[in-house]
Amino acid sequence: MADCKDSNDAFSLANRTETPMNVVAVVQHTSGEYLGLIEDHFEGRRIRFQYFRPFAGGRKLPAHDVPADALLLLGGGPWGTAGTRDLPTLSQEVALTKEMLAKGTPVIAFGLGTQILAIAAGGGSEAADYVFESYEAERTSDDALNGYLPERFHQVVYMRDRPVLPDDAAVLAVDGEGRPAVFRIGDNAYGFLGNPGIKLGMVEDLIMEFEEVPDGAGAELDTLRALQTTLEDELVPIMTGLVQCTSLMSAPKAALDT
Secondary structure: OOOOOOHHHEEEEEEOOOOOOEEEEEEOOOOOOOHHHHHHHHOOOOOOOOOEEEEHHHOOOOOOOOOOOEEEOOOOOOOOOOOOOOOOOHHHHHHHHHHHHOOOOEEEEHHHHHHHHHHHOOOEOOOOOOOEEEEEEEEEEEEEEEEEOOEEEEEEEEEEEEEEEEOOOOEEEOOOOOOEEEEEEOEEEEEEEEOOOOHHHHHHHHHOOOOOOOOOOHHHHHHHHHHHHHHHHHHHHHHHHHHHHOOOOOHHHHHOOO
16 A cells, blocks of 8 residues: 655655646545555556545644645545444544535545535435445446446445435436435535445455454455456546546646645
8 A cells, every 4th residue: 555654745745746746635544445446546647645544643634724636535444424433533524524625625535435525515424234235336427427437337335324415416326226326516526435446455454453344244255356357447437537527637736835
């Protein structure tokens, strides 16, 4: 997993090249879940990313004035937002996300992050079982993610509770029960119920990291193992559309903040 020793390294390094680079601030809620396969897609586009790990005690949440070109909120294993086992930094992350939305900074959220995004945007969350499940999602409109969201694609959800979307959210894909699987808030904030860059090892680490494990985890690991190549292939168009829709290859404000 890529990382930097100092919380400002990615932001300062972005301005040390002939062509300044964009930087994404990534909030990580567990040791096990990170960007996964998405790291390679960012690196291939010369987009830097900086992890912030408030659970680890050293690297706190991004400052509200962090010069990030996007905020990315990761999943949280057994942590939720609806009262059963709430994320310890929930209120601070909601406040941070509200400020990013107000400034027009793109927000990308996976799993638990979608609940934080929904709450910050005026929606909420609801209690739901802690699940580890895979399903095939279906796109709701041909132009989702500039037309790059596949018509059908897989999502792997490892999460407690669910987001309740604000009224103005646009649902871009649904699961087999018709529930939101991918959504957009405003022009440049996106939520995916599953982490599209998930790796088998990430889930194995989550299972080892916490004493609480979703029911049927063993069988779902086998399913994920068989899906890994498919997920890698599906991620290619998803990342193309996501980078376009969040303008992550233009106007790098983090790199120019000197």
